[in-house]
Amino acid sequence: MKKKIASLIALGCLIMLMVGSGYAQDMEPTMGGTLRAAWQSGWETLDPHVATSEATNQVLNNVMDTLTFFDDTMNLIPWLAESWEQSEDGLTWTFHLRQDVMFSNGRGMMADDIVWSLNRLIDPDVASGSAWRIGADSTISAIDDYTVEITTSAPNATLPQALGANKFVGILAPESENEDGTIDVPIGTGPFVISEVEGTTRIVLTPNEYYWQDGPYLDSVEIVPYEDDAARELALTGGEVDWIITISPQNLEQLQADPDVVVELSPRLSYDYFGLNLTREPFNNRDVRQAIAYAIDRAQICAFAFFNICEPVQGPTASGSPWYFPYAPYDRNVDMARELLAGAGYGDGFSFVMNTVVGFEETQRAAQVVQQQLAEVGITMEIQPEESAVIIEKEGTGEFDAIMWSWLGLTDAADYFYLQHHTGEVFNFTGYSNPDFDALVESGSQVGDFDERYGIYEQANQILVDDAPYIYMFAKSEVKAWSPSVNGFVVRPDSAVNFWTVWLDQ
Numbered sequence: 001m002k003k004k005i006a007s008l009i010a011l012g013c014l015i016m017l018m019v020g021s022g023y024a025q026d027m028e029p030t031m032g033g034t035l036r037a038a039w040q041s042g043w044e045t046l047d048p049h050v051a052t053s054e055a056t057n058q059v060l061n062n063v064m065d066t067l068t069f070f071d072d073t074m075n076l077i078p079w080l081a082e083s084w085e086q087s088e089d090g091l092t093w094t095f096h097l098r099q100d101v102m103f104s105n106g107r108g109m110m111a112d113d114i115v116w117s118l119n120r121l122i123d124p125d126v127a128s129g130s131a132w133r134i135g136a137d138s139t140i141s142a143i144d145d146y147t148v149e150i151t152t153s154a155p156n157a158t159l160p161q162a163l164g165a166n167k168f169v170g171i172l173a174p175e176s177e178n179e180d181g182t183i184d185v186p187i188g189t190g191p192f193v194i195s196e197v198e199g200t201t202r203i204v205l206t207p208n209e210y211y212w213q214d215g216p217y218l219d220s221v222e223i224v225p226y227e228d229d230a231a232r233e234l235a236l237t238g239g240e241v242d243w244i245i246t247i248s249p250q251n252l253e254q255l256q257a258d259p260d261v262v263v264e265l266s267p268r269l270s271y272d273y274f275g276l277n278l279t280r281e282p283f284n285n286r287d288v289r290q291a292i293a294y295a296i297d298r299a300q301i302c303a304f305a306f307f308n309i310c311e312p313v314q315g316p317t318a319s320g321s322p323w324y325f326p327y328a329p330y331d332r333n334v335d336m337a338r339e340l341l342a343g344a345g346y347g348d349g350f351s352f353v354m355n356t357v358v359g360f361e362e363t364q365r366a367a368q369v370v371q372q373q374l375a376e377v378g379i380t381m382e383i384q385p386e387e388s389a390v391i392i393e394k395e396g397t398g399e400f401d402a403i404m405w406s407w408l409g410l411t412d413a414a415d416y417f418y419l420q421h422h423t424g425e426v427f428n429f430t431g432y433s434n435p436d437f438d439a440l441v442e443s444g445s446q447v448g449d450f451d452e453r454y455g456i457y458e459q460a461n462q463i464l465v466d467d468a469p470y471i472y473m474f475a476k477s478e479v480k481a482w483s484p485s486v487n488g489f490v491v492r493p494d495s496a497v498n499f500w501t502v503w504l505d506q
Contacts, residue, residue, distance in 0.1 A: 029488065032219050033504035036241040037497075038232045039225045041359040042200030044389045047183040048168050049121050049128040052392055052427070054408065057166050058245070058497040059223065062205055063104075064170030064188035067095055067114070067163045070411055072490045076161055080109070080171060080189065081148075090155030090446070097146040102210035103173040104193040111142035116174045118150070125181075129426035130169050132418065133162035157448035161412050166496075191216045191500035200389075201225065205499070217488075217503035227359030236481060237261060242504070243482040243489065245497065248361065249307040252479065261481055264491040267320035268478040270408035271313060271416075272305075272366065273470045274354065277400055278431040282346055289468035291340035293330040295377045296370055302474040305366035310474040315465045316407070316416045318475035320493070323413045323454070325461040337377045349378025352401040355394060356385045363404045366473060370404075395429035403429070406476070409494045413457045417441045421464060432469035 043056040048064060051057065069079035081095040101109040118140045122131040134140075139151045150159065163169055173187040185194045191211050196204035205221040224241070226232035229248040235241045237260065247255055247263065255261045276283040276292070283289060298312035311318045314328040341347055354370070356363040364385060371381045386394070394400040410416050418441045419425060423433040440460040447453045465472075480491050488501040 027487065029217050029503040030505070031217050031503070034220045034222055035218050035243060035486065035499060035502060035504065037221055037223045037499075038235055038241045038244040039223055040232070040245050041227055041357070041388045042225045043203075044200070044392060046185055046194065046197070048170055048172065048186055049126050049130070049183075051168060052129050053388055054495070055225070055388070057168060057409070058495075059194070059203060059205075060167035060170060060186065060188075061190075061496050062192040062221070062499050063190045063194055064167045064172060064186060065101075065190050066165075066167065066170050068160050069164050070494060070496075072492055074411065074493060076164060079164065080114075081163075084160055086157075086159075090157070091153075092149055092151045093156070093159050094143070095148045095150070097148065098212065099146050101189050101212045103175075103187050103189055104208040104210060105173065105175060105187050106210055107173065107175075109171070109173075109189055110145050111148045112145075113173060114148045114171055115140050115142050117171045118169075120177075121169060127426065128168070129419075130166075132422070132425055133165060133169055133414075134159070154442070155446040157446055158412055158414060162414070165411055165415065166409055192221065195220075213500075216500040218499065221499050225359070229361045233481075236483065239483075242486050243480070243502075245480060247479055247481050249309045249479065252307070252309060255481055260484065262484055262486070263479065263481045264489075265309070266478045266491045267493045268408065268476050268495060269321055269410040269415075269493045270406055270495065271316045271318065271410075271472055271475050272310075272362070272404075272406040273316075273472045274367075274370070274402050274404035275420075275430045275470045276402050276468075277398060277429075278469055279398060280401060282344065282350055283352075283401070285344045286467060287340045287344040288346060289471075290330075290466075291337040291344070291346075291377065292374065292379070293468045293471050294333045294340065295337040295379070296330075296373045296471065296473070297332040298473055300373075301366050301369045304369045305362045306474065306476050309479065310476045312474050313472045315461050315472055316410075316420075316470075317461070320475070321410070321416075322450075323416055323457060325458050327458075327462050327465055329465065332373075334376055341377060341379075347378075349380065351380040351382070353382045353384050355391055355400055355403045356383060357391050357405050358385050358387050360405070362476070363406070367404055370473075395427075398429070398431070409496070411494055413453060414441070414445055417457055417460050417464065418445070420470070430469045432467065434463060434467055437463045437467070 041055050045051045065080050067081040071077050084095045086093050121128050122136045135152045137153045141149050176183045176187045192205035193208050195206040203223045207216050232244050236244050256263045278284050302310045302312045314330050317324045356367050367383045374381050420427045423438050444456040485505040487503050
């Protein structure tokens with residue numbers, strides 16, 4: 001336990017240093033200007049209840065608010081809700097709303113809006129991948145104009161954390177919805193509004209004149225995807241953009257030495273992995289999955305894919321998280337891998353296709369290393385890059401062998417263990433199902449005490465790692481870069497891109 005607390009304190013100290021460096025402390029913010037920002041990939045939709053991609057969530061970070069919020073040091077704080085309390089039986093949470101909040105269309109936000117927004121989130125017809133955070137069988141009701149009750153079927157000790165996890169659980173106005181039930185542009189209470197959308201190639205944000213807090217300072221933010229790392233960095237160094245969402249890790253030292261570029265790093269609450277389709281042979285065989293886990297060298301993958309600006313992991317958590325578990329049975333063992341394959345009837349190997357995501361070049365590099373390492377045990381892996389929208393569709397339909405990507409913004413144990421791993425969840429695209437694991441992660445959400453929760457998830461982690469539906473590779477550091485004219489941006493461990501504190505030297 002002392003080790004976990006020390007890890008958490010160290011993380012907090014590092015973030016505090018990061019926050020301090022993110023702001024020009026001796027300068028007064030100035031108003032105006034357009035921030036030109038480069039994303040890593042395009043957004044598949046702007047409907048928060050349908051979207052699943054980081055690209056969409058990062059846009060919505062600046063457009064929508066949540067009932068609760070994680071500040072820059074990852075502390076949970078009041079936001080649209082001023083306070084909250086849990087009933088004695090643990091089934092009902094009561095949230096007391098701020099009374100000075102307006103949507104970007106000028107209408108005051110009230111409890112009925114919260115009820116509508118969260119009910120749409122858990123509507124099975126909408127099929128949101130974030131419905132689990134509240135529970136599809138929960139009852140959401142307005143007690144008065146500024147009080148909302150959420151009653152769950154089982155005690156949920158971490159509901160306030162879940163309601164601040166990301167903007168997929170953000171609050172939007174009912175007026176956002178079209179007659180056919182779809183949403184093109186959400187109407188939120190956040191610091192910016194989406195004023196222009198050009199498909200998946202350009203978005204312009206402008207200030208919300210009704211925003212309930214000070215700011216933002218900028219006149220606008222123009223967001224354009226640059227899927228190629230080199231092109232994104234050239235756009236920054238060439239003055240075409242002011243801020244980029246990530247860099248090529250091999251260029252870190254070069255960019256740090258450039259006086260016209262600011263580079264900031266922080267711990268990142270994430271993991272890079274590849275998921276195996278358990279509905280297909282041979283991945284429905286646990287021995288085959290474990291053989292793959294033994295066949296790869298994670299340190300080598302980390303070094304080649306992200307140039308050691310990462311930590312090799314064998315489970316979903318890394319040492320920067322308070323939910324880190326040191327269980328690591330898969331140090332590379334080629335003989336063990338071959339033995340498991342032979343015992344499973346695949347002594348002569350097999351072939352499969354690994355889908356990677358265009359625009360995430362670290363996954364292309366990681367896949368090349370995995371391809372070489374698996375070949376040593378007789379497994380032939382074809383690498384097939386796809387656009388993120390295609391990957392998301394394949395995850396939904398199950399039309400894939402294996403997919404390599406990353407999972408980020410993990411602020412609570414449930415983010416690591418429930419969302420991608422519990423039976424039947426939308427993001428559990430591998431088809432993994434283990435009743436013992438499910439029972440543990442379900443009970444973990446009902447417990448508020450950290451030590452007790454840690455023990456529960458420690459058991460769940462061992463089951464998950466042993467079952468190996470996902471092969472975890474490494475946890476990256478969060479790296480972002482911008483022009484020296486950009487001030488006030490904070491690089492956060494949850495990867496949230498928040499532009500309302502940003503201002504430009506004019």
